[in-house]
Amino acid sequence: MAIITDILARNMAPRSKSISDGVVTGLSLHPGSVKGRGKWILRYVSPVAGNRRDMGLGTYPNIGIANARAKANAARQEIVAGRDPIDERNARKRDRRTSAAVLCFSEATKKVHAELSPAWKNTKHKAQWLTTMRDYVFPYIGKCKVDILTPADFADVLRPIWLSKPETASRVKQRCHTVIKWCWACGLVQGNPLDVVDHLLPQQPAKRIRVQHQPAMPWKAVPKFVANVLHNGKTNVTRAIIEFTILTAARSGEVRAICWEEIGFANKIWTIPAERMKTGVEHRVPLSARAIAILHAQRVLHPDTDLVFPSIQGKVLSDMVMTKFLRDRQAPSSTVGRTATMHGFRSTFRDWASENGYARDLAERALAHTITNQSEAAYHRTDLLEQRRAMMEAWAKYVQSLHRPDAHSC
Numbered sequence: 001m002a003i004i005t006d007i008l009a010r011n012m013a014p015r016s017k018s019i020s021d022g023v024v025t026g027l028s029l030h031p032g033s034v035k036g037r038g039k040w041i042l043r044y045v046s047p048v049a050g051n052r053r054d055m056g057l058g059t060y061p062n063i064g065i066a067n068a069r070a071k072a073n074a075a076r077q078e079i080v081a082g083r084d085p086i087d088e089r090n091a092r093k094r095d096r097r098t099s100a101a102v103l104c105f106s107e108a109t110k111k112v113h114a115e116l117s118p119a120w121k122n123t124k125h126k127a128q129w130l131t132t133m134r135d136y137v138f139p140y141i142g143k144c145k146v147d148i149l150t151p152a153d154f155a156d157v158l159r160p161i162w163l164s165k166p167e168t169a170s171r172v173k174q175r176c177h178t179v180i181k182w183c184w185a186c187g188l189v190q191g192n193p194l195d196v197v198d199h200l201l202p203q204q205p206a207k208r209i210r211v212q213h214q215p216a217m218p219w220k221a222v223p224k225f226v227a228n229v230l231h232n233g234k235t236n237v238t239r240a241i242i243e244f245t246i247l248t249a250a251r252s253g254e255v256r257a258i259c260w261e262e263i264g265f266a267n268k269i270w271t272i273p274a275e276r277m278k279t280g281v282e283h284r285v286p287l288s289a290r291a292i293a294i295l296h297a298q299r300v301l302h303p304d305t306d307l308v309f310p311s312i313q314g315k316v317l318s319d320m321v322m323t324k325f326l327r328d329r330q331a332p333s334s335t336v337g338r339t340a341t342m343h344g345f346r347s348t349f350r351d352w353a354s355e356n357g358y359a360r361d362l363a364e365r366a367l368a369h370t371i372t373n374q375s376e377a378a379y380h381r382t383d384l385l386e387q388r389r390a391m392m393e394a395w396a397k398y399v400q401s402l403h404r405p406d407a408h409s410c
Contacts, residue, residue, distance in 0.1 A: 004029060009060055010036045021065075024072040037061070040068045042075055048084045056087050060261035093187065103188060105149065105179070106142035109133050112182045112394060121280065130176060136161060136172050146183045151193040155200035166204045173197070214345030219352035222246065229253040229329050237301075238325050240294050241309040241317065245342060247291045249349040249366050249398050251275055251278065252342040256317045258308045260299075268292060269385070272368075283368045286389035288396035358391050366392065 012019065012031050018041070021027035021122055026043040057063060057071045063065035075085035077259045109130070117126045140157045141149060154176055161169045177194040177379035217225060226246070230239045251370035254272055262271050270285040277283050287295070298308050311317045322342050333340040338350075346367055366388050 004065060007067065009065065012036060012038055021069065021072070024069050024076065026076075027057075027068065027072040029068075032059070039073075042085075044071045044075070044079055044085075046084045046086075047079050047082050048087065053084070053086055055089075067365075102147055103183075104143050105146055106133075106138050108183055109137070109142075109175075109179050110186070112179050115182075116178075121275065132168070132172055133175060137176060138166070146180070147189050149180075149193060151200055153191055154197045158197065158201060162201050162204065163168055169204075205395045214340040214341045214344040214347070215335035216347035216351075217340035218333055218334050219320065219348050220349060221332050221353065222352075222399055223402040225331060226399055230332070235297070237298075237309050238321055239299060241311075242293050242322055242325060242342070243399075244291055244309070244321075246345050246349075246399060247288055247294075247393070248285050248392070249346050250285060250368075252319055252322060256309060258321065258323075259306050260308060261306070263287075263295060263308070264294070265295075266286065268389075277368060279368060281368075284385055285366075286385055286392050288393045290396045290400055313351075350352070352388050352398065353391065358396075362391055363390055376391070 004019050008019055010027055012029065013035050014031055014033050016031045018028045018328055021029070023026040024042075026042070028036045028041055030041055032038045038060045040060060040063055042054065043055055044053060046053050047053070049367070055075060057068050057075075060068070064070070078085045078088055102128045111131050113126075117129070120129075122128050123156040137157050141153050144153065150346065154173075158169050158173055161172070173194060177192065180189060180192045181196055183189045226243065230243050231383060233239070241255060245252055247272065248255065250272075254276060256269070257276060258272075262273070264271065268287045270287055272283045272285065274280050296307065302308075302310055305314055307314070307316060311321075319342070327339050331340040333344060349368065350363055351368070355359075365384055
């Protein structure tokens with residue numbers, strides 16, 4: 001008996017004879033209405049009723065030869081064990097339908113979160129994922145059985161925030177989509193109502209219109225802010241960490257959690273481990289002379305801590321400490337009516353770099369931005385550390401260009 005191959009299957013014509021597999025007893029491919037398409041059938045004698053039965057295993061080429069044989073072998077094992085594979089399959093379907101009848105959306109969400117979250121590196125995201133569902137979804141459909149939910153139900157969930165909080169609404173929709181896809185894969189539902197829910201909601205503003213960037217201080221205002229605010233008063237950890245963040249153009253979270261073991265004083269490099277980076281890739285930051293001076297001062301002030309910029313309790317500083325400092329001093333920004341933010345200083349640095357003729361590649365690497373163009377990324381074999389060192393030193397000198405001799409120094 002010939003063994004079925006893809007060549008034979010692809011050339012199977014409508015109304016032709018079925019092709020026996022030749023590997024698994026009783027498995028054959030029956031022709032479909034289109035050339036190269038067919039249906040897998042396993043013929044066997046039921047060990048329960050003693051009658052001959054045909055069990056469908058899917059269509060070719062959706063189910064390949066290897067997959068069909070695996071399914072057929074699994075069915076044969078059930079037959080050897082004295083069970084009828086068709087009866088067993090029908091029983092499993094009934095069990096899934098029974099599970100659907102008792103599983104509500106909040107329970108399904110918690111199951112999905114428990115299964116997926118161990119692979120998420122960001123602990124804050126883990127907590128926010130479930131909190132978002134509890135705040136915006138559970139009050140509406142949390143107690144509803146997953147198999148009765150409709151597009152209209154999810155539209156009712158999303159409608160209150162669809163226009164007023166479009167970013168949040170998009171995240172809620174995506175997370176609901178994930179839950180229902182899991183239910184679908186488990187056989188608890190027959191489709192995903194999130195696929196068509198957009199048709200029941202008004203069109204959201206374009207992302208380029210609704211996205212509000214973090215208020216950033218104009219780069220020409222930075223030297224005055226540093227001289228008149230950060231250097232005007234008694235030095236403390238808040239002033240030091242804000243200046244260090246500006247000098248390094250790093251994310252505030254990366255700076256707040258910086259440890260001494262990440263600092264290389266000999267080579268003047270701050271190495272941020274991959275697990276602390278948003279991109280998940282280790283990042284090296286060349287340290288300017290001023291940044292090194294701030295670190296030495298912190299070492300003297302806090303000799304017994306692992307953290308470079310510890311709170312009074314010796315823990316990582318809250319981001320609100322820096323935010324409050326900027327708000328209290330009404331740090332100027334280019335956004336009318338809003339004070340500058342710490343994250344906005346990254347945009348400030350980026351504008352300065354562009355205005356002063358630094359290559360886009362250098363500035364983007366200093367900000368540790370991911371290269372989205374895969375072709376371009378393939379050629380980036382170096383982080384251009386030394387070229388960035390010169391740029392960061394120039395940035396530091398500009399930031400201190402209005403430094404007053406009578407001001408405190410680290």
